[in-house]
Amino acid sequence: MRIISGMYRGRGLPSGYLKDTRPTTDFARSGLFNMLRSRIQINGISALDLFAGTGSVGFELVSAGAAHVVFVDESKECIKFMKKAAILFPQADIEIIHSEVFRVLKNRQSQFDIVFADPPFELKREKYKLLISLVLKTCLKPGGLLILEHFYKEKFDSSPDFTESRSFGNSTFSFFAQPKSKNENSTLPGFFRSDS
Numbered sequence: 252m253r254i255i256s257g258m259y260r261g262r263g264l265p266s267g268y269l270k271d272t273r274p275t276t277d278f279a280r281s282g283l284f285n286m287l288r289s290r291i292q293i294n295g296i297s298a299l300d301l302f303a304g305t306g307s308v309g310f311e312l313v314s315a316g317a318a319h320v321v322f323v324d325e326s327k328e329c330i331k332f333m334k335k336a337a338i339l340f341p342q343a344d345i346e347i348i349h350s351e352v353f354r355v356l357k358n359r360q361s362q363f364d365i366v367f368a369d370p371p372f373e374l375k376r377e378k379y380k381l382l383i384s385l386v387l388k389t390c391l392k393p394g395g396l397l398i399l400e401h402f403y404k405e406k407f408d409s410s411p412d413f414t415e416s417r418s419f420g421n422s423t424f425s426f427f428a429q430p431k432s433k434n435e436n437s438t439l440p441g442f443f444r445s446d447s
Contacts (some may be wrong), residue, residue, distance in 0.1 A: 252307060252436050256288075258315030264310065265335045270332035272304040272329065275369060275400060279419035280311055283398070286417060286424075290397070293317055298389060301352050301382075306333040308367050310340065319344040321363070325351045358384040362392045369400040379407070385429060388410055391429040397423045 252264045255277055275283075287293060301307030303322040306329075313320050320343070322333050330349045337345045340417070348355060366386050370379070375418030379401065386397045399407065403423040407413055416425040 252305065253277075254311060254314045256272075256284055257311065257316065259310075259314040259340065262314075262339060264305065264339070272326075273372070273424065274305045274307050276420060279400075279422045279424075280307060282417065282419040283308075283329065283424055284311060284315065288315070291399060293365075297364040297392075298367065299323070299363040301356075301366065301368040301386075302370045303333060304329050306336055306347075307368065309333075312365070312367075313340050313343045313345065313418060317365075319346070321348065323347040323348045323350060323352055323355050325349065333409070335348075339365070342432075354386065356382075356389055359390055362390050363393055363395060365396050365398065366391055367398045367400070369380065372402040379405070380410075383410060383412075387427060387429055391423070393429055395429040397427040397429070399427065401425065441443075 254260055254262045256349065267336045295318045297319040298309065298312045298317045299322060300306060303309055303324045309320045309322050320322065324330060327349065330347060333347050337347065368382060368386065370382065374426050383397065383399065391397060400422055403418045403421055405423070408416065409423045410427060412427040412429070414426045414428050416423050
């Protein structure tokens with residue numbers, strides 16, 4: 252598994268198999284970051300990678316110039332893997348949290364420009380809805396963006412904050428935009444909002 256773009260393009264992440272993980276494929280990551288690079292300025296943003304697993308998307312954000320990236324996962328094996336991988340990015344501002352995602356969302360105070368979430372595909376729909384709600388309410392900056400990776404047959408376009416989705420193989424990325432405050436500027440220009 253390698254970084255596919257940005258300043259660390261081609262840098263390999265630690266090898267090894269992680270049980271019960273489903274890393275975002277190179278094909279899907281490439282498609283996602285082509286979308287992001289053509290629409291927003293990643294350099295200098297803060298990002299949160301939930302259900303991080305191998306951390307491949309979060310490390311891709313580091314490579315794209317994100318100023319601060321927080322990784323969250325409840326698996327000890329995933330945390331060990333990401334800590335090992337983080338050594339490969341010594342100048343990056345990386346925080347790795349070993350905890351259950353919903354607990355972190357209910358207790359964390361800081362907000363982010365981008366939140367990426369890749370929960371298990373078998374997560375119940377009610378939990379997906381709770382995840383979307385908690386992220387939008389607790390940890391997205393005004394104008395921020397939630398990217399939810401899920402099985403392509405799931406649909407979340409009924410959410411009032413949904414903007415669009417894009418599928419790559421069996422994975423779909425759904426985008427949810429946090430409305431901007433009139434008195435506050437956001438790093439992200441809101442290109443993913445369909446009415447912008």
